[in-house]
Amino acid sequence: MRKVPRGAVAAIVSLALLSVGIEAQQADALPAADPKPTAAPPAKVASRPDVVSAAVSARSQGSRVEVESMRTETSSTWSNPDGTMTTEAHAAPIRFKTAAGWKDVDLTLQKGVDGSVAPRSHQHGLRLGKKAAATGQVFASAGSGPGRSVEWVSPWRLPEPSLDGTKATYSDVQPGVDLVLDARRNGFENDFIVKQRPAVAPVWRIPLRTKGLTAKPQADGSIQFVDAKNVVRSMIPVGFMWDSVTNPAGDPVNKATVKVTVEQVTPGKAILVIAPDAKWFLDPARTFPVTVDPTYASGSAYANFDTFVQSDYTSDLSSAVELRTGKNGTHTERSFLNFSTAPFKGKDIISSSLSIWQYGASSCTPTTVYVRSTLTLATTATRWSNQPALGSVYGQLSAAKGFSTACPGGRISIPITPLAKAWSNAPYDVGGMALIAANEADVNSWKRFYSTDDTKDPVIGFTWNRPPVGTRHGRTVRGRRLRGTRRHHLVAVLGEPDPVGPHQGHRPGRQHGQVHLRVLHRHRLHPEGLGHLHHPRLCLRHPGRLPPSN
Template identity: 25%
Template sequence: MTFTLDQSTVPVRVRQHDDSWTAPDPTLSVRNDGSVGPKAAVVDLTFSGGGDGSDLVNIAREGKSLALGWPGRLPEPTLHGASAVYADVLPGVDLRMTATAEGFRELLVVKTAEAASDPGLKKVTFSLRSAGLTVASTGGGGMTAVDGDARPVFAAPPALMWDSQGDASTPDASEAPSPASVAATSNAARTAAFGHATGPSASASSSPSGRSSSSTARTDPSIGALDDPVMGPAGGDASAVLPVQVRSDSLAVVPDAKMLANSDSGAFPLYIDPSIGLDQTAHTYLRSDGVADYGWGNGSDNEGKGVGHCSSWGGYYCGPGYTERIYFQFSPKGLEGKKVLSATFRATESWSFTCDAEWVDLDRTDNISSSTTWSGRPAYLGTMASRNVSAGRGSLCSPSQPATPVEFTGSSLTSAVGNLAAGRFSRLTLMLAARDEADTSAWKRFRNDAVLSTTYVGVPAVPTKAGLVQGDGVTCSTDSTDPDVIADPTPSLTAAVWTATGGGSGASLRAHYYIQKKNSDGTWAVATEPVRPTSGFVGNGTVLTYPSPITLVEGVSYRLAVFSRSYYDSGDSNLESHSTVTSKGWCYFKVDASAPKAPVVTIGSPYSECTANACVPGGGPGVQG
């Protein structure tokens, strides 16, 4: 029997306090104690309802927690979906706390140049308390919180700061040609204009281009729905990565002084964004101009992040000329003890620049962390699969192209997932990248709903308790010079069949008994090798006992080994374990019909048979039973 394991990079279900399950819902509501929290998240998350700033946020998981405090009093927050906005925590500065299914984002919104001059923004320090966790900085400027076994529980990437220079300088969408004219442009024309590379380039341009004034182009269908400026820097926004300064009792960031000192009103609001979340699933977004977003969300437009070269093409504008890649990381959890038969990676393509299909590669890379950056991006380890697709433009294409899950599969991906299951590496990191990162028309968007779907069968393990039934016991002599002597020429063969640890749930098993006889020249030959049961299957750890299907010859030396078999494809295929020879050796025996048979023991009152858990006394010397 085969099974399928789906691993998602984002939570798809949340266990409630009554042990029921529901979909994640980060929408905030006010609780009975006045605090604020999400309706359904995989972490216990609480935001302050206002008042003392020391309890700004508390995040907990399985009894381990982190708490951050704001240096001052907090107003009562205004709730907007998953966000709680604390207005004017400093003059002209709002604090926006946003819940996610696995953590939170902490965003300072500096609304004016005057507000940016506040001394409190030269260094922003949050108080930090932890329980059951050790907090430390990471080499890339982030933070990690580990438990007593040094296992990461929570993580924070470096903070990110950006301005609003791009908001007012995007090209006028009215100057662009119609979507139909873009869709009609041929692949040949694009090839002539840009050429097609054979794989992701090692570097990409990040130089901005000039843009005319209009704020309407964010609704340009070439880039999808309206961007939310609080979700991260858009094209043309200046940005800076801010290392997180971690102490045992505080977490601090130092905003970029040049951005704070900018007197251009068009650069405001400024955004300063540290965030914290679970370090159990991982996905990150890297951009060639240095912007990174670990644990990225899909944004208010539910369109996710881009893949490919974000620039201008055919009169349409995407960005100033940077390259984007997205990464998803999977653990072997749930794959232990399993043989991978096939693997499929699936992610939703939510938007494409044109209606024409363009190649997207799924590549394996080195692993990612909350501190991964473009300049230190993971090394390429091979292409797992590729798809030539276009989706997400809806009725702008004929026929319509709605947002669609795109599947990547093939032998390379199956082999990589198999190696993950076998423990050959600790994590599997997969990158989505445009095959031609110089061709803006190949730019796409994908949501963060990636799933690694694995079809598997439990790996069989060496049987235990193997031997021949003698009376009420099992015998197995591993000494060829002193074999067991049995009287029954059709002895009962027995063993317990198993799968490897982790592979037992729902396993379909049989035992393969293997008996050899010794020839006169000292060599060994197969005498019989029955597989039992002959129909149906048994579960993990089942003891199987069956008589030999042939009558064995007296005086001949025999030896027995047993294998476990794990079946799939409706019983048409199987995997076989190593034999018991590898764990205990052969079981040697001979048949001698004149040998005493095992005694039959009859127990009568006042005596009773002792069991593993009880042995009731009764009778005494001279008392018959």
């Protein structure tokens, strides 16, 4: 697939606009016709199939137009009216491929005709249970690729679930215990809400049915599901539990890990055992309700990843729906994000920013957060004592959102143009960044953001041009003066749009021909293209030999 030079696109757009102007001049010379009702302006288009058509539409309607052929699972690209391009690269999948084409991810739960519950659109086919009078019904299932899935089987009768956005609540699956399932992009969160103090600490034994996967417990307390080649396809991260005491920021004060183990019964069948610590659970100081929170997450091949670390915490926090920075009570927090550099490669970056949704703060006093590069990447092994090595500061912003109605939560945009430029020329495939408070000793520096596991995931937006290259297809427009006249010929060699993703199936070297523009003008050609010519005479010809001069 060949690149469309910027000059070629500009020439086509300018030609179209000039043609309209010429027709308008000719119309002015004709006798006035009877007035007719003014037609409504054409509706603006949101997207077009390819770069050229999107560029023409964007210039014509004065607003950006998405290029459908440049969509990927994690990014969208638009053509702007000024000829530049803008890409939004998400830190999580926003769409997925089906037999019918792309489908946007939508985690909003809805009930099917059979009573079962599922997100409107989920790439792993997540399904939640329906009302069941008997035990042994599947209450949650998700796939991890063709022929691979995990089903969670209910040891209780399931009541009719109540739905609220991405959450389904099954009240009193046990006396005084609610089951709450929350849909995630890569799986689901499973919460047991213990509403009153029990006589004994609970232990839940949940049958699992696996297809194409085997459960393997890990030393850190997590459970991995691996395929026949021992590749991790999904996992249950370390679980947590907390009571109802919170700090001023709304965070649980009393939080502890939960022991989660797996007992293999037969191939394809296992028992998941969730056993909260009895001493912690029955402590007289405990305030109910208490939440016990194991999560199931499907693995992916995406380079994007995020997590945060706390100075007094030693477990993996990558499955959380949040990222944090700054001083939180007596401890300090930092966040780390990995992004694929593929969307940036080979682009002439004009501007870029990180858009991240802040929904927590210590106050409405603005404080500065830094974006720093990382020299190594974050992983599930990242802890305060094992952080990625930090590089330079590439962006910063002073802001406060999410503390109260005086400064409600919302997106903040941190300029990171130098980092995006660095990634455009990077030899590596994944780039890392860290979010760190400028003053980690300041209690006002604490901030909380949504992570990739939430619907309001981090996004990097960048506006760019394609850099000129020295090949035939890389030339924008070439012109030449002919035998002492003021007439010039411009030849634009047009090819197909160049791909952003690796799955564009066009053949390299394919040309759509040459467009010859004959321009009769008393001045030299303006270096910025046809848009700066005045009163030209244009001749558009099909591919072939250069038309003769007169």
